[in-house]
Amino acid sequence: MRLATWNVNSIRSRVDRVVEWLSRAGVDVLAVQETKCRDGQFPVLPFTAAGYEVVHHGHNQWNGVAIISRVGIEDVEVGFPGMPTWGEPAAAEARAMAATCAGVRVWSLYVPNGRTLTDPHLAYKLDWLQRLREAGREWLEQDPAAQVALVGDWNVAPFDEDVWNMAKFAGSTHVSPAERAAFHAVVEAGFVDVVRPYAPGPGVFTYWDYTQLRFARREGMRIDFVLASPALAARVTGAQIDREERKGKGASDHAPVIVDLADSP
């Protein structure tokens, strides 16, 4: 099974590109972030025409997550237990959605941005990650053999090599010790970054700012991750970041991240 995650930065402005990519890349399950639309606005038909099912939860022009699958979708869940909210609950819920696809519990996550080191959104982000860690820890405690994927835009660059120039990020979010600790705590709870071994850094990124020719200059950040439970990590046979999709007019500012899984034993 081929699993992928992609922050598409508006599904309505990107739908043709995403449908075309899904089929060409042979992706079975795609977790999408930043759909930037409400449920009724999601362009479902192009995906169903290509043989995919869609579940989406969106509320406003910023968040919105979806799961798109051609291997079936069951047990859909919006938000994780204990997930903190900010503003309208419906807007907060649009940051996390899970679906079980071919026995794998896939979480499409859009971690709060944090904005600046002094913004209250940073505390929200840290709390959000801590609650996710706690929920994840409990899932694995209840079932150590659970096949769970925590995928999406984490808005954290966990290591210095995950940004193009650490000096440029002094005093910024995404690289602060607190954010990195919150990310590593999820890893310590048992969820493994299964992409990094197949796409080692430095200089390997998943996001490049639209401004300042960042992509052309290879100046990006690695902030999109696939974290797998031990049982799922054991099935991984390969992974890649498809930076080709960041090229050209009409690209998202994020590249898709792909993980290949061996058949279930």
Add this chain to the structure above:
DNA sequence: ATGGTCGATTATCGA
């Protein structure tokens, strides 16, 4: 020179 570009909703805001 502290900007630069996107996208959604309407001159801003968030990323």
